Amino acid sequence: MPIHFGTDGWRAVISDTFTFHNLRLVTQAIADAIGSGDWHVPDTSGRSVDPRKMVVGFDTRFLSDRYAAEVARVLAANGYTVYISQADAPTPAISYAVRHLGAIAGVVITASHNAPRYNGVKLKAAYGGSALPEQARRVEVYLNDNExxxxxxxxxxxxxxxxxxxxxxxxxxxxYYDHLRTLIDFDRIAERPQRIVVDSMHGAGREVIRGILKGTGCEVHEIRGEMNPGFGGTHPEPIARNLSALAGAIGTGLGDMGLATDGDADRIGAMDGRGQFVDPHQIMSLALRYLVEERGWRGPVVRTVSTTRMIDRLAQRYGLKVYETPVGFNHIADYMLKEDVLIG
Structure with a gap:
């Protein structure tokens, strides 16, 4: 069976390789791998982890809610207690739920920023981040063995x-909102409320940014926030060529800046008041500068080979160590588990 776990799980074309049957087989392999005894990565935060508890989430893609229900049924049949999201939710919210609920792992049904014809599985470890490469390989071992x-x-x-x-x-x-309020100074935002256009790109981030900004005085206008499994015929990836709707909304005076999230809301892009795109490389560089200069935080920085070298120049200015990894959240998570990383 041509199923392989990549940097963050498995993605395939709906009704081609991504079928209910194959998804059940993958879920069984996940259940077997987690139950093998060699799955749990020690967490330095001192949290207790329930080895029989799982979290399941999903995005707005075609049949994602049904696929998630099938995942829950297989996990339950293997003796896991499954907490499944009531509705589509951002992948970061599900990742946090894994930690918050003390689950051993999480499964998110999503193909992230890929074309609408795709769906997939993202696998989260107990610390909330992507499953490590050796954990993904263990799932593949059980998948092949079961076959x-x-x-x-x-x-x-x-x-x-x-x-x-x-x-x-x-x-x-x-x-998730409660957690974000411990990280972000919303009082500072309320001191200078902004006019913001949020482009959810028909994905799982809909209403989430608007919701967290309630009470700050910000005027938030959301576009492409309705459920549309076809994503309006575009890839739900927040890059310049896919954000003409956001540029148009800013151009007509609906906001002074724009924020866009991808299909499962774990990627972000931005636009300034002139409709100029601000890419994730620039956003990460600005975030690094803010953490060091405004908050006074320090620590090593982790970036993939595809990330801007602006990070290196800033790290050199601040005297911070930089680690380079292959592409994939799981490689970044590996460093974050070992060291007190400032940003990755």
């Missing part, structure tokens, strides 16, 4: 699992 042995997935009826307390619906957003 060779002709072993199908364990399945449990949805209502039976609900009655048994093995599947619970939850809303990940309130706890």
């Amino acid at each position: 060779e042995r002709g072993r199908g997935p364990n399945m449990m009826d949805w209502e039976q699992a609900r009655r048994a307390g093995l599947i619970e619906r939850f809303n990940p957003i309130p706890a």
